[in-house]
Amino acid sequence: MFNRSLVPILLLLMVAFFVWQRQPAEDSLLSRTALVMGTLVEIKAYGDDRELLEQGLDAAFAEMVRLEQLFSTHIPKSEVSRLSAADAPLIVSEETATLLGLGLKIAQRSDGAFDMGLGKLMPLWGVESDQPQVPEEQSIALALKGIGPDSLQISEQQVRKQTPGLQIDLGGIAKGYAVDRAVEKLRQAGIFSAAVNAGGDIRLLGDRQGQSWRIGIQHPRKAGEIIATLALQNRAVVTSGDYERYFEQEGLRYHHLFDPQTGRPARGCQSVTVVAADAASADALATAAFVLGPQKGLALLERMPDVEGFLIAADGSKLATGGLKDILEWH
Amino acid sequence: MALGATLKRLTRFDRYLVLSLALLVSASFLLLWGRQSGSRIVVDADNRTVFTAPLDDARHFEIEGPLGTTRMEIADGAVRVLSSPCPQKICIGLGDARRAGDLLACVPNRIVVRIEGEKEGEAYDLLSR
Numbered sequence: 035m036f037n038r039s040l041v042p043i044l045l046l047l048m049v050a051f052f053v054w055q056r057q058p059a060e061d062s063l064l065s066r067t068a069l070v071m072g073t074l075v076e077i078k079a080y081g082d083d084r085e086l087l088e089q090g091l092d093a094a095f096a097e098m099v100r101l102e103q104l105f106s107t108h109i110p111k112s113e114v115s116r117l118s119a120a121d122a123p124l125i126v127s128e129e130t131a132t133l134l135g136l137g138l139k140i141a142q143r144s145d146g147a148f149d150m151g152l153g154k155l156m157p158l159w160g161v162e163s164d165q166p167q168v169p170e171e172q173s174i175a176l177a178l179k180g181i182g183p184d185s186l187q188i189s190e191q192q193v194r195k196q197t198p199g200l201q202i203d204l205g206g207i208a209k210g211y212a213v214d215r216a217v218e219k220l221r222q223a224g225i226f227s228a229a230v231n232a233g234g235d236i237r238l239l240g241d242r243q244g245q246s247w248r249i250g251i252q253h254p255r256k257a258g259e260i261i262a263t264l265a266l267q268n269r270a271v272v273t274s275g276d277y278e279r280y281f282e283q284e285g286l287r288y289h290h291l292f293d294p295q296t297g298r299p300a301r302g303c304q305s306v307t308v309v310a311a312d313a314a315s316a317d318a319l320a321t322a323a324f325v326l327g328p329q330k331g332l333a334l335l336e337r338m339p340d341v342e343g344f345l346i347a348a349d350g351s352k353l354a355t356g357g358l359k360d361i362l363e364w365h
Numbered sequence: 366m367a368l369g370a371t372l373k374r375l376t377r378f379d380r381y382l383v384l385s386l387a388l389l390v391s392a393s394f395l396l397l398w399g400r401q402s403g404s405r406i407v408v409d410a411d412n413r414t415v416f417t418a419p420l421d422d423a424r425h426f427e428i429e430g431p432l433g434t435t436r437m438e439i440a441d442g443a444v445r446v447l448s449s450p451c452p453q454k455i456c457i458g459l460g461d462a463r464r465a466g467d468l469l470a471c472v473p474n475r476i477v478v479r480i481e482g483e484k485e486g487e488a489y490d491l492l493s494r
Contacts, residue, residue, distance in 0.1 A: 074470035164452030234494040249490030257460030273493040
């Protein structure tokens, strides 16, 4: 008789055991944030070995801090600051030379819409300061002197500015490159599933536990809402928009994405999202396409190999490259 | 009825035991469901956690950073920045954070706000902005 009365007890024990043992699916996720390169960086990594994940994230963040020292315009001893100050050819590190080379290539492919020589414009407009202003035309013209796709000559690690006073700003490419390097550090640590997000510059390593990562794209005019989602693995996604860093004067929005031809904020788009193999290229191409405006920007993304993207025009209309149709969902 | 016969054969101790286990199982389920809705906000200042609170605990609070005081509000199941000493006020423009995994940051004042909790039915894993 005792055995029979034990049956419901055993059944209840089994249910209790199942419930108490149930672990959340994301126990193997390690997620950390830090403020690096003037932005919020979030790294997520999946894996069974917690110590390995910790080591990988430590290495990835350390790499981004190292690159900040190399590329920041706010650090006087950075290579970028030294290049801006140089009035003679300068020997830079191999990776700085490589990044400058990539930037020049995109500057040429975009007919100068992407430009690394706009270092004088940002302080002139003061978009990121507490005293932003619309500068005089003459000041803008002076700030644009010497820019263009041919403004730098690179020979191995030697960089020569065509115009000695040219000020370098890698704001449109360095963050993406740092994201790429952080992902490389995660990979070297033995991590196969991770994502690095530096203020919207995203690079994905592998998939998300057997599924694609779902990337939400910020709505350019509705804070806290997304305009689209992308389902991706092993790709980089970068969005450039006019909605975060800007000031308004007499009803006009002045943002930080300057058209090198005019020295003024580009007006054709609200935002551009680029999907590419690496975040550095996606970063620079997003800026270039934004500057070019919806039609020319779309054409640039269409003709770049292994690149997709979509643009939200100034009137709110949406344009996307053909390769996104199976992975892009509008909201 | 086999179940009726079995119940008749149970001693008083058996019945207390079965009742206790049934309560235990019910409590376990309640605990799991409760965890899914119990999101919290965690605020880091200069990479150190300085404030946490349940997301359903409506209140105003202030966090000190290198530039001064950032004022925030928890209301309607979301957290938002009300005022900040930073020049651009990007953090205010970011709007609400309400889903587990959402982040808000005031980079100049070195403050990061994140929502921690169980994720369910979310539309995306990462946000490109």
